[in-house]
């Protein structure tokens with residue numbers, strides 16, 4: 411809305427439009443009258459501009475009011491993107507239908523990466539002692555497992571034999587990178603985060619990521635379907651690719667062909683007792699790590715493999731930057747609610763971008779993977795992952811902007827926590843304050859919750875603000891759907907209390 415003043419000129423233009431004429435200044439206007447008129451017009455313009463501004467603000471507020479804006483926070487691999495996938499599935503149970511062929515490639519990528527991690531673990535075990543391995547007290551190499559050392563030649567041959575399979579990882583990275591370059595946002599591999607001499611700084615420490623909103627999935631899917639390019643009339647009648655994707659047996663470049671060809675090698679390697687010994691020695695539980703598919707080799711290497719929803723939830727691709735997703739959730743007997751979810755990267759280098767979202771969201775889900783009590787941060791091998799989660803949680807509660815924002819805490823990866831406890835891992839060894847409490851799943855869960863509760867209670871800013879805590883395993887669709895329902899109910903209750911939300 412704006413008022414326009416017609417300019418007063420001494421010489422009146424010849425105008426035959428009646429409305430324009432009506433707005434012209436009076437014919438014989440005195441200087442006083444002219445300045446009064448000009449002041450009035452300026453005032454009218456000021457009022458008009460103020461109204462314009464208020465309308466803009468009201469429109470933006472109304473727009474915000476109808477949308478629940480949710481920010482997912484937590485360290486890397488805490489389960490943020492997996493939680494987002496659960497929301498998308500809940501909004502539309504066919505959410506992944508068009509993406510399965512893309513996820514097939516990601517599952518292969520995760521599977522082959524596990525093989526590379528294993529080969530590198532074995533190689534590190536048989537490598538000649540380096541300076542980093544020396545025990546400076548005694549000036550002797552740290553003890554090597556002779557049972558493993560006697561397989562040194564086998565390990566060397568293994569890399570040779572598996573090289574076509576290891577090459578698939580590079581092939582898939584190129585495909586994903588090219589997909590990104592198509593959107594002029596090239597993908598980058600994260601550099602190893604540990605100090606160069608750290609024993610754990612093998613190349614398996616670096617992790618591939620894709621940039622947000624770069625349409626990498628769509629492009630990768632298109633590239634995946636390149637494998638089903640138009641065939642000659644002779645071959646088009648009998649296509650060896652399933653209609654919804656899967657391996658194209660006519661294309662020698664389809665990565666699935668190599669993955670299938672190495673199925674037995676992968677299974678044998680995973681069952682190799684020497685490997686199990688190395689993993690035990692290094693206290694490495696690959697089966698608890700994101701994107702682990704070695705227990706499903708038979709299924710994944712079947713000739714017509716299409717990922718299930720569960721596979722997609724378990725597949726791992728690291729987030730960098732912030733991705734935004736909008737959708738509508740319809741719940742029985744409730745009015746539909748529009749959601750906008752911000753999924754951020756959780757690695758340390760990514761956390762600087764979180765704060766600007768704090769005052770623009772009306773709920774935060776913070777994910778803390780409590781199974782990580784015995785793990786170190788990939789970015790800094792000196793820091794325990796549970797400690798890092800608590801530090802982040804503390805920082806969240808010292809931010810005054812969040813006084814008004816309800817926070818939901820997901821103490822996540824409870825399934826892995828249970829598996830670790832059942833495997834006999836002693837919590838007190840990694841968390842000495844646990845003392846001689848029973849090394850039992852429920853007791854450990856409760857103890858970790860009290861730690862998060864006490865951080866909140868000590869917060870100088872928001873100690874009174876209620877926090878809604880859930881024990882979660884966000885790869886589990888059924889329980890996560892019900893927890894998401896509770897989050898929705900909580901928002902409605904909070905809305906009634908404060909009339910600020912929804």
Ligand SMILES: Nc1nc2c(ncn2[C@@H]2O[C@H](COP(=O)(O)OP(=O)(O)OP(=O)(O)O)[C@@H](O)[C@H]2O)c(=O)[nH]1
Nearest residue numbers: 487488489490491492700701724729756823883884
């Ligand atoms: N077993 C199990 N796996 C989980 C759980 N939550 C997440 N995962 C897996 O852990 C891996 C990492 O999860 P993501 O959702 O990618 O983690 P993120 O927080 O988005 O990580 P960044 O993008 O690096 O910040 C994935 O392979 C998930 O399938 C859980 O509760 N249980």
Ligand SMILES: [Mg+2]
Nearest residue numbers: 490491728729
């Ligand atoms: Mg993520």
